[in-house]
Amino acid sequence: MEKEGLEVAGKKIGKQTIRFVNKPIISGMCSVVGTKEGQGPLKEYFDVILQDDMYNEKTWEKAESKMLKEAVMTAAKRSGVSTEEIDVMLTGDLLNQLMSSAFMARDLHIPFIGLYGACSTMTQAMLISGMIVDGNFATNVLAGASSHFCTAERQFRMPLEHGNQRPPSAQWTATAAGAVCISAAPNENVKNLVPPPKTICLTEGTIGKIIDTGMKDANQMGAAMAPAAVDTLLNHLEDTGRSPDYYDIILTGDLGFIGKDIAVDLLTDAGLNRGILQNIYDDCGTMIYEKEQDVHSGGSGCGCSASVYTGWLFRRMRKGEINRALILSTGALLSTISPFQGESIPGIAHAVALETM
Amino acid sequence: MEKEGLEVAGKKIGKQTIRFVNKPIISGMCSVVGTKEGQGPLKEYFDVILQDDMYNEKTWEKAESKMLKEAVMTAAKRSGVSTEEIDVMLTGDLLNQLMSSAFMARDLHIPFIGLYGACSTMTQAMLISGMIVDGNFATNVLAGASSHFCTAERQFRMPLEHGNQRPPSAQWTATAAGAVCISAAPNENVKNLVPPPKTICLTEGTIGKIIDTGMKDANQMGAAMAPAAVDTLLNHLEDTGRSPDYYDIILTGDLGFIGKDIAVDLLTDAGLNRGILQNIYDDCGTMIYEKEQDVHSGGSGCGCSASVYTGWLFRRMRKGEINRALILSTGALLSTISPFQGESIPGIAHAVALETM
Numbered sequence: 001m002e003k004e005g006l007e008v009a010g011k012k013i014g015k016q017t018i019r020f021v022n023k024p025i026i027s028g029m030c031s032v033v034g035t036k037e038g039q040g041p042l043k044e045y046f047d048v049i050l051q052d053d054m055y056n057e058k059t060w061e062k063a064e065s066k067m068l069k070e071a072v073m074t075a076a077k078r079s080g081v082s083t084e085e086i087d088v089m090l091t092g093d094l095l096n097q098l099m100s101s102a103f104m105a106r107d108l109h110i111p112f113i114g115l116y117g118a119c120s121t122m123t124q125a126m127l128i129s130g131m132i133v134d135g136n137f138a139t140n141v142l143a144g145a146s147s148h149f150c151t152a153e154r155q156f157r158m159p160l161e162h163g164n165q166r167p168p169s170a171q172w173t174a175t176a177a178g179a180v181c182i183s184a185a186p187n188e189n190v191k192n193l194v195p196p197p198k199t200i201c202l203t204e205g206t207i208g209k210i211i212d213t214g215m216k217d218a219n220q221m222g223a224a225m226a227p228a229a230v231d232t233l234l235n236h237l238e239d240t241g242r243s244p245d246y247y248d249i250i251l252t253g254d255l256g257f258i259g260k261d262i263a264v265d266l267l268t269d270a271g272l273n274r275g276i277l278q279n280i281y282d283d284c285g286t287m288i289y290e291k292e293q294d295v296h297s298g299g300s301g302c303g304c305s306a307s308v309y310t311g312w313l314f315r316r317m318r319k320g321e322i323n324r325a326l327i328l329s330t331g332a333l334l335s336t337i338s339p340f341q342g343e344s345i346p347g348i349a350h351a352v353a354l355e356t357m
Numbered sequence: 358m359e360k361e362g363l364e365v366a367g368k369k370i371g372k373q374t375i376r377f378v379n380k381p382i383i384s385g386m387c388s389v390v391g392t393k394e395g396q397g398p399l400k401e402y403f404d405v406i407l408q409d410d411m412y413n414e415k416t417w418e419k420a421e422s423k424m425l426k427e428a429v430m431t432a433a434k435r436s437g438v439s440t441e442e443i444d445v446m447l448t449g450d451l452l453n454q455l456m457s458s459a460f461m462a463r464d465l466h467i468p469f470i471g472l473y474g475a476c477s478t479m480t481q482a483m484l485i486s487g488m489i490v491d492g493n494f495a496t497n498v499l500a501g502a503s504s505h506f507c508t509a510e511r512q513f514r515m516p517l518e519h520g521n522q523r524p525p526s527a528q529w530t531a532t533a534a535g536a537v538c539i540s541a542a543p544n545e546n547v548k549n550l551v552p553p554p555k556t557i558c559l560t561e562g563t564i565g566k567i568i569d570t571g572m573k574d575a576n577q578m579g580a581a582m583a584p585a586a587v588d589t590l591l592n593h594l595e596d597t598g599r600s601p602d603y604y605d606i607i608l609t610g611d612l613g614f615i616g617k618d619i620a621v622d623l624l625t626d627a628g629l630n631r632g633i634l635q636n637i638y639d640d641c642g643t644m645i646y647e648k649e650q651d652v653h654s655g656g657s658g659c660g661c662s663a664s665v666y667t668g669w670l671f672r673r674m675r676k677g678e679i680n681r682a683l684i685l686s687t688g689a690l691l692s693t694i695s696p697f698q699g700e701s702i703p704g705i706a707h708a709v710a711l712e713t714m
Contacts, residue, residue, distance in 0.1 A: 009366030009492040012444060016468050018494040059698050087369060088564050096453045097692035098473050102567065106690075106703045111373050111564035113481060114690070116455050116471040124470060128485060135366040135492025137375045207445050207468035210459065333463075333471070335454035341416050346463045 009135045014239025016206050016232070023201040024133035026354070027140070027183035027190070028079030031311035032067045033303075034149070034175025040289045045311040047074065053150065053175050064093065064148035064177070065100040067303075069107065071179035071310070072144045079140060080187035086110050087138035090129055091179070092121035093146045093302055095155060096336075100146050110142070119225075119254050120208065120331030121145040122178060122306040123350040127205040129182045130352065134202075140187070144179030145329075147301030156218075156336060170219045171256045172295035174288055178306030180314070197318035198356035206236040206351040210333065214344045218334060221345070222259020222285070222297060225330040228347035229255060230266040232328055236351045245276050248322045251313060253305035253329030253349070254285035256298030284308035305329040323356045366492045371596025373563050373589070380558040381490035383711070384497070384540035384547070385436030388668035389424045390660075391506070391532025397646045402668040404431065410507065410532050421450065421505035421534070422457040424660075426464065428536035428667070429499045436497065437544035443467050444495035447486055448536070449478035450503045450659055452512060453693075457503050467499070476582075476611050477565065477688030478502040479535060479663040480707040484562040486539045487709065491559075497544070501536030502686075504658030513575075513693060527576045528613045529652035531645055535663030537671070554675035555713035563593040563708040567690065571701045575691060578702070579616020579642070579654055582687040585704030586612060587623040589685055593708050602633050605679045608670060610662035610686030610706070611642035613655030641665035662686040680713045 011019045031046045038049030048070060055063040068091060076083050089108070092115035093100040105112040117124040125143035132138045150160060152173035158164045186199065211231050215224040229252045237244065244250060255263055260283040267281075268274045284305040285298035309327055316322045333346040368376040388403045395406030405427060412420040425448060433440050446465070449472035450457040462469040474481040482500035489495045507517060509530035515521045543556065568588050572581040586609045594601065601607060612620055617640040624638075625631045641662040642655035666684055673679045690703040 010494040012494055012496070061692075061694065061698065092473070095692065096694070097475065097690060099692040099695055102690035102692070102703050103695070103700065106567040106569050109566050111566050112705065113485065113564065114473045116449070116473045118454065128470065131492055131494050132488055135488055135494070137367040137369055137488050137492070139369070207470065209466050209468050210463040212463050333454060333459035335418075335452060335456040335459070337418065337453070338456055338460070341418065343460065346459050348469065 010131060016235045017204055017239035019204050020130050020134040020202045022134050023203060024130050024182050024184060025186065026180050026200040026314060027186060028075040028181035029310040029314050030071045030074035030078065030179055031307040032071045032177045033307050036293060037174055037176050037288055040293060042288060042308065042312050045315055046307060047311065060148055060150040061095060061099050064146050064151050065103045067177040068100050068144055068146035069104040071177040072142045075179040075181045076142060079181035079183055080190035081140050083108055083110055086140050086142050088113060088132065089142040090115055090125045091144040092116055092125060094118065094152050117348060118331030118333050119300055119302050120329040120348050120350050121302040122309060123327055123329040123352050126180065126352045127207065127350050130202040130205055133182050133184050140181055140183045142179055142181055144177065145302035145306040146177035147173050147303035149173045149175045152301060166296055167219045168296050169258055171221055171254065171285060171297045171300035172289065173301035174299045174304035176303030176307035178303060178310035180310060198320045200314055200317050200354050200356055202352060203355050204240060204353040206232055206239065208232040208349045210346045210348050212344055212346040216344045218339060221300060221332045222256040223262055224332050224345040225347040226255050226259040226262040226266060229263050229328050229330045229349040232349040232351050234270055244272055244280060247280060247324045247326045250281045250326045252283045254300040255283045255330060256285040256300060258297050260286055317356050320356060325354045327352050367488060373592045374561055374596035376561050377487050377491040377559045379491045380560060381487050381539050381541060382543065383537050383557040383671060384543060385432040385538035386667040386671050387428045387431035387435065387536055388664040389428045389534045390664050393650060394531055394533050394645055397650060399645060399665065399669050402672055403664060404668065417505055417507040418452060418456050421503050421508050422460045424534040425457050425501055425503035426461040428534040429501045432536040432538045433499060436538035436540055437547035438497050440465055440467055443497050443499050445470060445489065446499040447472055447482045448501040449473055449482060451475065451509050474705060475688030475690050476657055476659050477686040477705050477707050478659040479666060480684055480686040480709050483537065483709045484564065484707050487559040487562055490539050490541050497538055497540045499536055499538055501534065502659035502663040503534035504530050504660035505532045506530045509658060523653055524576045525653050526615055528578055528611065528642060528654045528657035529646065530658035531656045531661035533660030533664035535660060535667035537667060555677045557671055557674050557711050557713055559709060560712050561597060561710040563589055563596065565589040565706045567703045567705050569701055569703040573701045575696060578657060578689045579613040580619055581689050581702040582704040583612050583616040583619040583623065586620050586685050586687045586706040589706040589708050591627055601629055601637060604637060604681045604683045607638045607683045609640045611657040612640045612687060613642040613657060615654050617643055674713050677713060682711045684709050
């Protein structure tokens with residue numbers, strides 16, 4: 001693609017926020033979810049719903065890796081490019097050494113950057129991908145993230161066979177993957193879709209700081225991550241000079257029911273209008289399951305926000321039902337051994353602002 | 358800092374390579390190494406040598422995290438800025454959930470991006486940091502990586518107390534951390550150093566693909582990573598139209614003695630001149646220890662290349678002893694459970710080209 005009239009690249013605004021001057025677009029997207037997620041309230045929106053969470057693989061880890069691969073390959077295809085035309089791919093997951101991402105990327109022969117941000121990975125990947133495209137280093141970049149209930153449980157909690165009880169504050173790791181293709185401009189062979197969808201542009205991004213308020217209960221992830229989401233959101237609003245109702249929707253990653261309530265309280269304490277927040281703020285972890293699905297405090301995992309953005313949000317934006325969105329995936333950066341060393345749970349959240357045109 | 362006369366941002370050249378049009382610089386750097394590394398042939402070059410690898414902490418993981426913190430804070434200080442003036446920090450390590458990085462970043466309140474690239478992390482971090490600065494999204498960015506023999510052994514191999522024997526092909530994970538501050542231009546308060554050091558600029562970067570040739574022996578990391586290093590190097594030369602002797606030195610991350618020999622053989626097979634390679638090509642894993650230090654096939658770990666670049670290479674470049682360098686950190690992206698699922702070891706290498714001015 002010839003790039004003419006390109007602006008001098010991005011711009012830092014305020015303390016933590018960057019502006020994408022050339023407005024990269026989401027040119028393709030895909031969501032792949034497990035059986036339980038496919039029975040939830042968003043089932044009409046997901047692209048692929050598995051019949052069996054093993055996905056015809058021999059291990060859960062390989063199933064998760066295959067889900068992520070399906071998501072990134074379909075996102076590329078829908079953007080109108082072959083995987084050979086993808087300049088670089090940035091993905092991450094919850095598994096040690098990014099097993100899902102590494103084994104997915106091994107098969108695709110695309111330049112690869114591995115990210116770890118726990119459940120904040122999707123916006124982390126989109127933020128960096130946006131900078132790479134806006135900065136003119138690439139034309140098409142894939143960003144994605146995945147999680148799987150069974151791989152996460154065995155790595156972070158108990159062997160599933162143990163059948164242990166979960167406290168009411170625990171969240172349910174979503175079996176889900178989502179990916180987007182971020183491009184400098186719409187690719188030629190998808191320009192003539194009827195009806196023409198709206199184009200979703202990345203306009204700003206806010207890079208999160210680690211916030212740790214001393215929470216030590218690994219069954220209270222929402223509470224551990226809420227202060228990080230609030231910090232990033234407040235910094236985003238300050239840096240951009242916007243009030244929350246600039247956006248049609250503000251969507252956090254996976255604070256779940258408890259974390260979402262805490263976030264609303266903290267934001268209200270910080271001076272934001274509770275009524276406005278109740279109208280425009282929601283959390284992917286509270287949206288992906290029905291409460292009756294026995295998920296206690298809601299969904300979590302990198303794939304939770306990745307699939308809700310790519311399945312529900314971006315689909316609605318392309319239809320013009322939502323035109324300005326701020327997404328903030330949230331991560332709990334504890335390790336499998338840090339609690340045994342007496343450590344509390346560090347939280348982080350990265351934000352990406354999106355607008356249709 | 359006012360930015361005038363800024364070029365339109367970076368440029369993709371060839372398949373995997375990007376050019377930094379505004380030439381970001383390495384404005385500060387620091388290396389922190391353990392006792393064994395401080396007895397090796399590069400001991401004169403490192404900034405901090407620990408007296409005790411516990412570094413006055415209660416666990417090895419906390420010691421590693423403190424080493425990384427010391428490295429990033431000193432790199433910032435030497436670049437003439439306070440940590441508040443750092444726009445974003447990108448680091449990674451070998452530990453599950455990036456424990457060293459997350460707990461280091463928790464204390465610093467700097468916007469944070471976590472990376473996982475196994476031992477390729479240092480060039481991965483420098484590459485993305487370079488794009489962020491060159492693309493005008495930030496003025497000062499910290500990039501760093503760390504590893505610790507004791508944390509890596511207990512996570513990836515055997516409990517140290519077990520005292521198991523290591524095969525001759527095994528490498529020794531370096532207890533080391535390295536960090537650089539990458540800036541748009543020299544900061545005011547370090548402009549008047551006497552004698553004025555040379556300025557090190559980032560000129561190009563090549564993003565690696567995952568290469569997996571089917572190696573399954575986790576005690577043969579060098580052999581597993583060498584094909585990835587060769588692939589990235591050959592792509593870099595093709596994309597830039599350069600021959601190896603364009604550079605004064607080409608330095609791979611940590612292939613060790615066996616992997617280095619394999620790399621030279623593969624490069625010779627690909628048509629490069631063996632004599633030239635023997636003059637200009639070296640590997641950080643073969644440089645950091647004496648063979649008599651009982652490290653078998655040499656050093657490894659994210660901190661190995663990070664400390665050799667920041668301690669030895671960049672110091673020599675600032676003196677003008679080396680003026681053009683290509684660095685390629687190499688990572689083995691196996692997970693702690695992938696070998697048990699019958700998987701081979703995926704390798705990756707990212708390259709950064711540097712020139713003095």
